[in-house]
Amino acid sequence: MTGAAESTPLPVVARVPVVNAANALTALRLALVPVFVAAAIVSGMTQTGWQVIAALIFAVASLTDFVDGWIARRFGLVTAFGKVADPIADKALTGAALLVLSAYDQLPWWVTVVILARELGITALRFWVIRRGVIAASRGGKVKTALQILAIAWYLWPMPAALATVGPWIMGAAVAVTVLTGFDYLARALRLRRTTS
Numbered sequence: 001m002t003g004a005a006e007s008t009p010l011p012v013v014a015r016v017p018v019v020n021a022a023n024a025l026t027a028l029r030l031a032l033v034p035v036f037v038a039a040a041i042v043s044g045m046t047q048t049g050w051q052v053i054a055a056l057i058f059a060v061a062s063l064t065d066f067v068d069g070w071i072a073r074r075f076g077l078v079t080a081f082g083k084v085a086d087p088i089a090d091k092a093l094t095g096a097a098l099l100v101l102s103a104y105d106q107l108p109w110w111v112t113v114v115i116l117a118r119e120l121g122i123t124a125l126r127f128w129v130i131r132r133g134v135i136a137a138s139r140g141g142k143v144k145t146a147l148q149i150l151a152i153a154w155y156l157w158p159m160p161a162a163l164a165t166v167g168p169w170i171m172g173a174a175v176a177v178t179v180l181t182g183f184d185y186l187a188r189a190l191r192l193r194r195t196t197s
Contacts, residue, residue: 016077016078016079017079018079018081020072020077021068021071021075021077022068022069022071022075022077022078022079022082023068023077023079023081023082025068025071026064026082026085026086026089027085027089028061028064029061029062029065029068029090029092030089030092032057032061032064032093033092033093036054036061036093036096036097037096037100039053039057040054040097040100040104040156044104045100045104045106048158051156051157051158052157052158054156055153055157058093058097058149058152058153058156059153061093062093062149062153065086065089065090065093065145065149068082068086087122087123087126087141088123090145091119091123094115094119094145094148094149094152095116097156098112098115098116098152099112101155101156106155107155111171114175114178115148115174115178118178118179119178121182121186122182122185125185125186125189126189128189140177140181140184141181141185143177144174144178144181147170147173147174147177147178148174150170151167151170151171151173154166154167154170154171155171
């Protein structure tokens with residue numbers, strides 16, 4: 001009589017294909033970055049029509065960030081690639097927008113430098129610990145992303161003078177949350193390194 005262990009089949013773990021709807025939206029977001037930059041440059045941040053086009057491209061690209069995450073969770077399409085590529089696509093889009101706004105004197109350079117330094121630092125942290133695990137976006141990180149998107153869209157859209165004054169307040173909140181969540185990611189990365197070393 002053979003052992004019971006031999007007759008018990010091992011559980012089958014379904015592999016999630018890298019090529020799926022969620023990752024396709026992430027790739028689309030990356031592809032829209034140069035299109036957005038081109039529209040913003042053509043606008044010179046002075047031509048209302050092109051400003052609106054640039055803002056709408058930015059909005060559509062940003063929307064894919066929320067949709068791809070929902071699709072990945074809803075249909076079980078979460079992949080290690082998506083966990084890494086998604087935040088990189090976010091940083092490429094917001095980083096390009098911040099650079100354009102500062103280049104056209106719409107946003108102080110120090111704001112762009114602080115946000116980009118944090119984003120590049122977190123990306124480096126993710127690759128530093130990638131062999132030990134993936135640091136997925138936290139709730140604070142998602143709030144940070146939402147605030148950055150709202151602030152950037154506010155600056156891109158040709159707002160009336162009265163409404164334009166709201167932009168710096170939204171951006172100020174975005175910068176504060178960006179810095180705070182940066183420290184949180186650093187703590188998580190160090191904890192992951194300690195627990196898996």
